[in-house]
Structures are given as C-alpha cells and as structure tokens.
Amino acid sequence: MSKSILITGGARSGKSVIAERITERLAAEIQLPPVYIATAQAFDAEMEDRIALHQERRGPEWRTVAEPLNVGQALRDTDGQGPRLLDCLTLWVSNMMHHEREIEAEARALAQAITTQTAPVVLVTNEVGGGIVPENALARRFRDEAGRVNQIIAQACEELYLAVAGYPLKVKPNDIEI
Template identity: 40%
Template sequence: MRVLITGGARSGKSGFAEAYARKLSKRGVYIATSQAWDDEMRERTEHHRLTREQSGYAWETIEEPYAVAELLKRLEAETAESAERPAVLVDCLTLWLTNHMLRLEEGETEGTARIDAVRLHDEVDKLVEAVAGYTGPLLLVTNEVGSGIVPAYPLGRRFRDEAGRLNRKLAAVCRQALLVVAGIPLDLKAHAFQLEED
C-alpha cells in the first residue's frame, strides 16, 4: 500500500506517518533524506533519531539524501518474499528534491542559479517509477508548499513549482493521499471530485 502524506510545516505529518507505519507492520525502515549542514540541523536530526529509538517500535534508519529510487528498488527485491514486510517511511521528499536541485545547479546566469531541468525531471521520474513498483507498505512524507506566498527569488519559485509537480505525480501512483492540517489527517482521494467523461 502506497500512501502520500503532505501538509505544511509542523502540521504533524511526520508523527502521523510514524503512527500509521506502526499500524501497518511490526517493524519499519525509516529513510531519512535530510543532510545536516549546520549545528541546528544536526541537533534536529539527532532528536528525531532518538525519538524513534525510544518509541519502542523497531525502526531501522537509513540516511539517503539522493538515491531513494534505487533504495526502494533494493528494498522491494529484498523484502518481497518476506512473511511480514516492514513499513517503509520516506521523510521527506521535499528535502530530497532540495538535495537534487542544489546538486544540479548549473551555476550563475544573470545573477540567478539555473537548474539542469532534464536531469532533475529524470530523477523525479525514477522516483515515481520506484514508488509505483513498490508492493509493500510505503509512506511518503512531503510538504505542501504551494499555498503560501510566491517566493521572492527565482530558485524559490522553481522549488515551489517542482515540489508541486512531484507531489502530483506521487499522488497519482499512491492508493491514499492524505493532507495533515493542525494534526488532523484528511483523506484527499476519498473526497476527490471526479469530472464526468464526455
């Protein structure tokens, strides 16, 4: 079962995703995409790791900032025959997107950074394909960034647009798409309006 979980900052989406994983399997694989660039991020990462360890749930944490598609394919191959597959939780895909955008910067052009769009879209397509092919319990945490103000700088606008495209593609291949608002998960697909075919 593939589940996309989105929401704003501090909406409760990660906590909900971890609780959902505990309902789906007796053990979990936590794929952390963040990179600790400074002391604050290192402290935050360590706090989350300790919280998972103290939860009493059997988490295996794998730090993978880039090759999430390849990791999902490997986990699919390794666990497909298991009697009880682990719940795999990827947290979070907007950080994964940020990692790739920063890696694929082409440098400065007229004062603004450019992104290698073809390579970025290839990475997104690889991820979507790996998610679509994953047959065990899979929870994907992402951020909803399109509801706020328009960023004042080009890279921020590009990130917002690419995150929206990524979320749409992933929602299309997931059985559930949940929006967490103020700690309350809302099932988007259950309430989705369907246009009638002409």
C-alpha cells in the same frame, strides 16, 4: 501487502508524526520492523538536532537508511524488509537542485518504483503552494519543482492525506474524477 501513502502538509503540521504512526501500524500488521529512508543531511548543528529529535521519537525498533538522492533505489533495496517511511520529498527536491539533477525525470522514476513495491511505502512531503509567491527566482523554482514532484508522486500513491494541526484529512481516494 503493498500500499502507498503520501502525507503532505505545511511546516509543523504533524505530517511526520502521522506518517510514523501509520508506518508503525503497517509494521505491526505484517510483523516486520519499520524502515526509515532519510533524505535529510546534517550540514549544521540545527539540522543535527532536528535529525536527533526525529530518531529519538521513532525509537530503536526503526532501521534508518540515509539516502539524500537515490530514493527510488533505496525503496527497491529495502522492499520486503518492512514498511518504509521516506521522509521527506521536499528535502529530496532541494538535494536534487543542489546536485543539478533532472528533477522531473527522477520524480517519474520514483513514481514508477513506488508502483512496483511489494511492501508498504509511506512518503512525507511539504505542501508548498499555500503561501505567497517567493520573491527570488531560486525560491520560486524550488516551490515549482516541489509542487510538480508532489503531483507526480500523489498520482502514483494509492492514498493521500493532508496534515492539518496534527490531524490527517483523507484526500485520495475520493469520488471526484479528475
């Protein structure tokens, strides 16, 4: 059962919790444990705490694969082992910027990997275009790169949800042809 779902939303919109619940339901349907592909890296105590909270909330039935850069390969390596939750694309973009990777090419490769999966994939990303224009060039570049990545991945996914105050709003599929 292949299925690809992208969950986007603002900070603290509930997108990760929504994605975890969807992934857990998919795991129950196919009777395989969920796999969490983590792009976050704990560079400081605050990030360590955030990661620990996410792990605690998910519980021991989840298997975690830490992969800050090569997420397409992580999907290929875990295909067939259960539904995967890749959290999050926004941190992945940040990681790629830090390592001076070719972001659009990497996003297109990830999109291709998503379309070839046999097991479900749920992805989380931040909606970055709803605020004010950042005041510095690096922040504007990040916003632009993340926005482009979101568009590429949303196009590859079968379903797209926007998280608002802990509730998912279905965006794709819809009946409007673009």
